Amino acid sequence: FKTNAYILILISLVGNAANVTEEKLQSTPITSTKPLGTEHRSEIVELDRSVDLMCTNQTWNNTIFIVWKKKKGGIEECNIAKRTSELEVNSCNDGKRIQNRQNGTFLHIPHFQYKDEGIYYCEVVYQGGLHASQINVSARVPPKINLVYDITQKMATCTAANSKPAANISWIGVSNWTEKTTKNPDHTYTVESSASIPDNTSLQSVSCVVEH
Numbered sequence: 001f002k003t004n005a006y007i008l009i010l011i012s013l014v015g016n017a018a019n020v021t022e023e024k025l026q027s028t029p030i031t032s033t034k035p036l037g038t039e040h041r042s043e044i045v046e047l048d049r050s051v052d053l054m055c056t057n058q059t060w061n062n063t064i065f066i067v068w069k070k071k072k073g074g075i076e077e078c079n080i081a082k083r084t085s086e087l088e089v090n091s092c093n094d095g096k097r098i099q100n101r102q103n104g105t106f107l108h109i110p111h112f113q114y115k116d117e118g119i120y121y122c123e124v125v126y127q128g129g130l131h132a133s134q135i136n137v138s139a140r141v142p143p144k145i146n147l148v149y150d151i152t153q154k155m156a157t158c159t160a161a162n163s164k165p166a167a168n169i170s171w172i173g174v175s176n177w178t179e180k181t182t183k184n185p186d187h188t189y190t191v192e193s194s195a196s197i198p199d200n201t202s203l204q205s206v207s208c209v210v211e212h
Contacts, residue, residue, distance in 0.1 A: 048111055055131070055133050058126045066082055067080070070119070145161075159190065160212065169209070171193070
């Protein structure tokens with residue numbers, strides 16, 4: 001998964017407090033033969049974007065039956081199932097649906113939100129075999145970054161707010177800093193890092209680095 005890095009340089013900050021901002025249908029009982037092994041993986045997806053979760057690269061022509069189950073906190077919330085010759089059975093009722101393409105079978109999740117986070121279990125019976133995947137899906141939210149320099153206290157504070165997962169903050173040009181991470185009510189994180197700027201240190205040589 002790609003990591004973004006942001007670098008904020010203190011040279012542009014003058015004054016006592018200058019800022020730089022970057023801005024159920026009831027569930028239908030579904031039974032199937034338990035496979036010998038299950039593929040486990042995790043995926044981090046962008047909030048508000050449509051997501052396609054791949055279960056298998058078996059084409060629909062080879063598929064006999066497919067079921068997706070969504071769980072959160074150990075509780076099954078809904079499921080979607082389809083046989084090749086029958087209509088889809090869907091108790092999710094929130095836009096999730098099975099899609100079939102030339103390169104495989106997917107679960108389509110439109111406009112991914114926090115409520116869509118959880119464990120997605122899929123099982124496919126196809127001609128010649130059985131495949132199962134368990135996917136832990138969570139949202140990624142980029143941080144809102146703010147850098148403040150107090151010239152009187154000679155203290156720089158770098159904040160990466162409202163991100164998921166929590167951002168990592170480091171400094172260039174200083175050797176000591178403190179850091180505090182807060183979990184917000186919406187399950188995002190705010191990380192605040194403060195560094196004391198030594199005497200005779202050029203602000204041009206000091207930078208806050210935020211990685212996410």
